[in-house]
Amino acid sequence: MAERSRRTVNDLRRGNRAAVLQRLYFDGPMSRQALGPVTGLSSGSISNVVAELAAEGLVEEAGSVGSDGGRPRTLLRVSPAGGHMIGVDLGETRVRVELFDVTLTELARAERPLTDTAYDVGVIVEHIRSAVDEVLTRSAVPPGRLLGVGIGTPGIVERAPGGAVVHGQTIGWDAVPLEALLRTACRLPDTVPYFIDNGAKTLGQAEMWFGAGRGAHSAVVVLFGSGVGACLFSEGADQGRALEWGHLTVQAGGRRCRCGAAGCLEAYAGAESVLERWREAGGHPPEGVDEETRLTALLAAACPPDGTAPDPVAHAVMTQTAEYLGAGISDLVNLFQPERVLIGGWAGLAFGSRFLDDVRRHAVAYSLTQPASRVTVDLGRLGPDAVTVGAATLPLADFFARGGRRAAPAADIAPPAWRAALEDRVLG
Known part of the structure; x- marks a missing residue:
């Protein structure tokens, strides 16, 4: 005997509202007529859902568009004031x-x-x-x-x-x-x-929703700041999966990482460790300023904006960092075979603006040929925010x-099952 569906009327209504809201949010403005094919809902369901959402202030009109021989069609969008x-x-x-x-x-x-x-x-x-x-x-x-x-x-x-x-x-x-x-x-x-x-x-979810990851079936988004981390997004998964990529061992018995282990990628490629390697090599990071200002000074020394010769110590540190990052990205490519690898974070954007080609070259060199041929390595598009x-x-x-419904208070206790079932029948 087939198992009965556990979906209630409220579940169905919530799903319909969610489908309309999400489609208008990511692809709107759209007309009611255009919403039907992309949501799979009937014209009657679209009308009912839109009327509910508009009455609650979640959807509003956004002009109109002409139709073939008929009346102009009203466009809808998610209301900015909805929350x-x-x-x-x-x-x-x-x-x-x-x-x-x-x-x-x-x-x-x-x-x-x-x-x-x-x-x-x-x-x-x-x-x-x-x-x-x-x-x-x-x-x-x-x-x-x-x-x-x-x-x-x-x-x-x-x-x-x-x-x-x-x-x-x-x-x-x-x-x-x-x-x-x-x-x-x-x-x-x-x-x-x-x-x-x-x-x-x-960071990754922002890039997947609005930035360089939009439209990708699979991607790894790298956060390069004081430390380094990553998140994997794959087709069919509702959410990304955070990866402690910065604590992948790149050199057995290597530099001591902030986590306490030896040889982590973060101990070579995180902004904090990069600045420390510059100091150890004889460089002179500016004193009394924050980490972002010091990294900017390092990048300016390695790639002077006025076109003068680079400082050899600073340039060597940054080219080594590009190789470490490229090698670390190759591990992501070999393990997950993503369509895209995106580099973000305040340090990643600053570093990538000058050394992205070097990172790409090393990532390909350390990766297996087949997954390397399918992946692109780029910077995120959404900036430091x-x-x-x-x-x-x-x-x-x-x-x-939730279909545009607000979350219940944390202290609320769920009603008995019989009450929820009765409300479904009454509201349905």
Whole structure:
């Protein structure tokens, strides 16, 4: 006997709403007539769903387009005022917080610089709390309008009953209950969910949605900052998978990594280690400035913008770094055989603007011929804000998956099954 479908009327309605919202978001504006073929819904279902979404302020008219001999067709789009999201980038040089509307237009931002000792959990939580308060106050957006707070963080994120826990070995975080700490500190309404994930994943999701990864069946997005990380996106997977790529061993018994192991890729290719290698080789990184400024100085010495001869020490360090990155990318190519490899992060974009061709050359040389022939290696397109944009897509993706319904308060208890079934019958 065939197993009965467990989908309820509410499930079906939610799926229809999600299909319309997602299609309008990524491909809109579109007419009602155009929505039918691309969503697989009947014209009656489209009309009902659009009417619901418009009544809730999630969809609005966006002009009209002519039709063959008939009346002009009204175009629809997702309304920018349908909700707001906060994206947080827990970088290793600063905490960046941005407030967006549903179309991911930035409404306000706040940044908190970090010192060498500032990855104290209490300091980070306070930076996020004050920055969230700042962007909400400056934009006059009520906290209850938030669809959620997305956070990209270093380390491995574990889902736990009390909320997301972060294992950030390179920053000294051992099972930090970050979500619980933020709920207490930020005091946002219980209806506002938190979505915490690895920063390489949030960067990757932004590039896959809006940047250089859009349209790819498979891609690996690399985050190159103080350390290095990556995220794998493959066809058929709803979400990317964060990879601790920076802790792949590239030299047995090699340089000591921040994680405590020896010979990790990050110990050779992360911005922090690159600057240290420059100093060890006799270079002179500027004192009293942040890591980004020091890396800019290194790149200027290796590739002077005025066309003068490069500093040989700086140039040697950067060409070695290009080889390490290329070799590390070859491991991703051989293991996952992606269609694209994209390099992002503040250091990756700065470094890639000068040494991308070298990285490509080494990646091909160290890779197997067949997967190397199918892959392209490029820079991300979304700039240094990609992590915060990607973090904001986490609550937005959840909102769409719910069919444009807001998440229930965290403390809510699910109703009995009989009540849910009865409501389905009544509402259906």
